Amino acid sequence: MKQTVTKKFALLGISSCYLLTSCSVEESQLPKPNIIYVLADDMGYGDVTAYNPDSKIETPNLDRMAQQGVRFTDAHTSSSVCTPTRYGILTGRYNWRSPLKSGVLTGKSEALIPTERTTVASLLQQQGYHTAFIGKWHLGWNWQLKDPEKAGGEGWDAQDFDNIDFSKPVTHSPNDLGFDYAYGHSGSLDMAPYVYVENGLATAIPDSVSENTGKYSWWRKGPTSSDFDHEDVTPNFFRRAIAHVGQQAQEDKPFFLYLALPSPHTPILPTAEWQDKSGLNPYGDFVMMVDDWMGKLLASLEENGIEENTLIIFTTDNGCSPAAKIEELTAKGHYPSGVFRGHKADIFEGGHRVPFIAQWPAKIKAGLVSDETICTTDLMATCAEITDYQLADNEGEDSYSLMPVFEQAALQKPLREATVHHSINGSFAIRQGDWKLIMCPGSGGWSFPRPENKAVIDTLPPIQLYNLKEDPSETQNLQAQHPELVAQLKTLLTDYILNGRSTPGEPQANDPIKGEWKQIGFTKVSN
Structure with a gap:
């Protein structure tokens, strides 16, 4: 048995790694x-x-x-x-x-x-x-609602948490995706509701509303269970x-x-x-x-x-x-x-x-x-x-x-x-060897130049190419000097998108966008 084997090594005061590498146990016999x-x-x-x-x-x-x-x-x-x-x-x-x-x-x-x-x-x-x-x-995961006809919005600070029935099990939970045991909370620690869910059931029904507006410790306003202490969540x-x-x-x-x-x-x-x-x-x-x-x-x-x-x-x-x-x-x-x-x-x-x-x-x-x-x-x-x-x-x-x-x-x-990268606003990059091609003019995210900073973005080339071996800090955009490499990497990225995969195998379909997420400003990737 796997656990027993390693315990025996530990009790003997012998490194099982040493035993294995010295062929005392065939590698094929490793549990x-x-x-x-x-x-x-x-x-x-x-x-x-x-x-x-x-x-x-x-x-x-x-x-x-x-x-x-x-x-x-x-x-x-x-x-x-x-x-x-x-x-x-x-x-x-x-x-x-x-x-x-x-x-x-x-x-x-x-x-x-x-x-x-x-x-x-x-x-x-x-x-x-x-x-x-x-x-x-x-x-x-799918919270059960008191009134399914009043599902409410998907926004960050929606005020309709009262429609969630915390006494009923969630569906499409981690347990439905292969986990025998699951314990955790639904979103980030600054996203309500602040409720632990264990194997599909809330461990306590929210009985208060909490909010924090500290410089470092802020979280959004929302229902909070008595057993949910933000400071103690990581421990x-x-x-x-x-x-x-x-x-x-x-x-x-x-x-x-x-x-x-x-x-x-x-x-x-x-x-x-x-x-x-x-x-x-x-x-x-x-x-x-x-x-x-x-x-x-x-x-x-x-x-x-x-x-x-x-x-x-x-x-x-x-x-x-x-x-x-x-x-x-x-x-x-x-x-x-x-x-x-x-x-x-x-x-x-x-x-x-x-x-x-x-x-x-x-x-x-x-x-x-x-x-x-x-x-x-x-x-x-x-x-x-x-x-x-x-x-x-x-x-x-x-x-x-x-x-x-x-x-x-x-x-x-x-x-x-090759490896594909992706930013918060849906911008793409592809990395192959020392070279990285970015399919947007700025950061695609939160650092300068941000996508919404049009005064700057509109003055930049629409794509970026960097040699990360020579320029790991991405300071010199070389797209103008290497048009053939730009075309090559763009073709590979396009193939990865259209084929639904980047590994060998039969092409697969990408999933279409889901309506509820489109409503809060998510953009579609062309496929």
């Missing part, structure tokens, strides 16, 4: 690993010291994790904002193929992923795993995750845990023991708090004797948000995006290049650094290869397995043919 995927929220590439030696934020536990596993230097989220990245992680499909073509969902939005689509969770569940979700969902999720690890370690089947943190996204709420620890501002304190909890989670693997054959991944859903008060951080010498341009929401590197660390002692050599370009959509193909699952043509259409890098195989060619 399926536990898989833990930790997704932080709005944390920048330059916030982790392992990625940015000049970082003013101390992250000793993530640094140690990098030393004990593989650190990817060129990892990207499929989008530079929350919901679409989460869609890509769980489906292995680019987010803009879904009905959501730009922007994010609210805490009231209906489910984005149809129940018939394969997810990482349903794949692993089929392969004998116990699957669990703990944390921030932000992919929509609560970690405590539950650690307890879950302990419980599953006693079982004879492998487990998959998707731990989706609401932090360090707003509201920025470091608990008392972490306040003022960074010497920067509350955001720096909050990042340090997340790092500390990661240390406790990693320690729980060792304490339960399952560290050797557990694959644990830490990454984040996009770059640092301006809500972190980036100007305050930079004034003190801390750059959340490191050398990269832009931040959350942008098509520039700071919007979607993120820390990505994987630790798996039985498979991954300690201290490995990989410069392969990878994407958060790659989890599905990785899990498929780990469990000998053959993806169908309509599964994981944009997912490449990371196993060749984990195994340190000599790659004869890049892991991915």
Whole structure:
């Protein structure tokens, strides 16, 4: 049994990684690993010291994790904002193929992923795993309404929460997408309703309305349950995750845990023991708090004797948000995006290049650094290869397995043919080798020049081309000097869009836009 094997090694005081690599156990006899995927929220590439030696934020536990596993230097989220990245992680499909073509969902939005689509969770569940979700969902689920004829608006601050019947189970929940266990809240921690839902049922009916308008700790006005304490949400999720690890370690089947943190996204709420620890501002304190909890989670693997054959991944859903008060951080010498341009929401590197660390002692050599370009959509193909699952043509259409890098195989060619990036307003970019083509004149997001800044945007070339090897900060637009390369990359991007996939296989259809999301200003991607 998987858990028993690693526990025996631990009791003997012998590293199972040593035993395995010295051929005491055939690699083909390795039990399926536990898989833990930790997704932080709005944390920048330059916030982790392992990625940015000049970082003013101390992250000793993530640094140690990098030393004990593989650190990817060129990892990207499929989008530079929350919901679409989460869609890509769980489906292995680019987010803009879904009905959501730009922007994010609210805490009231209906489910984005149809129940018939394969997810990482349903794949692993089929392969004998116990699957669990703990944390921030932000992919929509269907609240039951008291009066379906009065569904109300989809906006951020709609005042019709009274029509939600919190006593009835939600439908199209994580449990309907392959998770045996699910506990979390519907949107970001600044999006009402502030209610925990466990296996489809609210853990408490909202009995008050809360709102916060602090500089860092603001959240939107909305119904709040008595057991929902904004400051305790991140610790609560970690405590539950650690307890879950302990419980599953006693079982004879492998487990998959998707731990989706609401932090360090707003509201920025470091608990008392972490306040003022960074010497920067509350955001720096909050990042340090997340790092500390990661240390406790990693320690729980060792304490339960399952560290050797557990694959644990830490990454984040996009770059640092301006809500972190980036100007305050930079004034003190801390750059959340490191050398990269832009931040959350942008098509520039700071919007979607993120820390990505994987630790798996039985498979991954300690201290490995990989410069392969990878994407958060790659989890599905990785899990498929780990469990000998053959993806169908309509599964994981944009997912490449990371196993060749984990195994340190000599790659004869890049892991991915190319990688597509996407911004909050639906702008595209495509990356191949050293080159990145951006299909818009500005940031496509929240940094200068913003799409709505027409006075500036109208003076810029409609597209941008950068050589990231020579110009990682994207300062020199070379589109005029390389028209053939522009045409080549544009053709490849068009093929990826029209074919419904970027991996080998039969062409697939992209999803049409959904009406309720179009009403709040989301734009359609031509297919």
